[in-house]
Amino acid sequence: xxxxxxxxxxxxxxxxxxxxxxxxxxxxxxxxxxxxxxxxxxxxxxxxxxxxxxxxxxxxxxxxxxxxxxxxxxxxxxxxxxxxxxxxxxxxxxxxxxxxxxxxxxxxxxxxxxxxxxxxxxxxxxxxxxxxxxxxxxxxxxxxxxxxxxxxxxxxxxxxxxxxxxxxxxxxxxxxxxxxxxxxxxxxxxxxxxxxxxxxxxxxxxxxxxxxxx
Numbered sequence: 001x002x003x004x005x006x007x008x009x010x011x012x013x014x015x016x017x018x019x020x021x022x023x024x025x026x027x028x029x030x031x032x033x034x035x036x037x038x039x040x041x042x043x044x045x046x047x048x049x050x051x052x053x054x055x056x057x058x059x060x061x062x063x064x065x066x067x068x069x070x071x072x073x074x075x076x077x078x079x080x081x082x083x084x085x086x087x088x089x090x091x092x093x094x095x096x097x098x099x100x101x102x103x104x105x106x107x108x109x110x111x112x113x114x115x116x117x118x119x120x121x122x123x124x125x126x127x128x129x130x131x132x133x134x135x136x137x138x139x140x141x142x143x144x145x146x147x148x149x150x151x152x153x154x155x156x157x158x159x160x161x162x163x164x165x166x167x168x169x170x171x172x173x174x175x176x177x178x179x180x181x182x183x184x185x186x187x188x189x190x191x192x193x194x195x196x197x198x199x200x201x202x203x204x205x206x207x208x209x210x211x212x213x214x
Contacts, residue, residue, distance in 0.1 A: 023078050056079075076114055101205055111134050145178055
């Protein structure tokens with residue numbers, strides 16, 4: 001085991017509830033309707049085929065809302081905040097521990113340009129990762145096998161020498177088909193159990209629950 005690849009959303013961060021509520025308020029729709037349509041064009045957004053304003057105009061079309069330019073701007077900015085303000089500090093601490101122990105680390109995440117740009121401008125801890133694979137910058141997105149192969153190549157590791165963590169089972173299964181060790185992430189405690197069950201705690205440090213600076 002030479003490398004660990006982290007998804008970002010729902011692994012290194014969680015969506016911020018206050019920002020989520022603000023999106024509902026701006027769009028003037030209920031949570032169920034929002035969730036039903038939020039992901040409809042998200043894959044194209046993550047691939048960089050859409051910019052933020054276009055994504056939210058399309059969202060408005062699907063829910064029957066004609067957003068003003070000011071509302072579009074607020075939706076873009078609030079969406080960025082939703083995915084950048086509630087970091088999973090225990091997971092960031094574990095990534096830093098892996099880095100100090102000499103393991104290669106990468107973030108392999110589907111995300112749009114606006115979020116990737118905000119992360120690069122804000123998060124100094126990104127410099128600790130060996131490589132950052134953001135779908136919008138590559139024009140590839142999980143579960144496309146090419147994005148996993150690309151990331152392993154950037155780390156100069158074979159897939160079988162890498163561990164991949166993601167909250168979505170479809171992405172985990174795609175990684176496994178390429179030979180990566182892959183775990184569907186739910187919580188730090190669950191991750192510890194999975195690592196132990198697979199015998200990986202014999203070679204990897206154990207994830208704990210410390211606080212680290214955001």
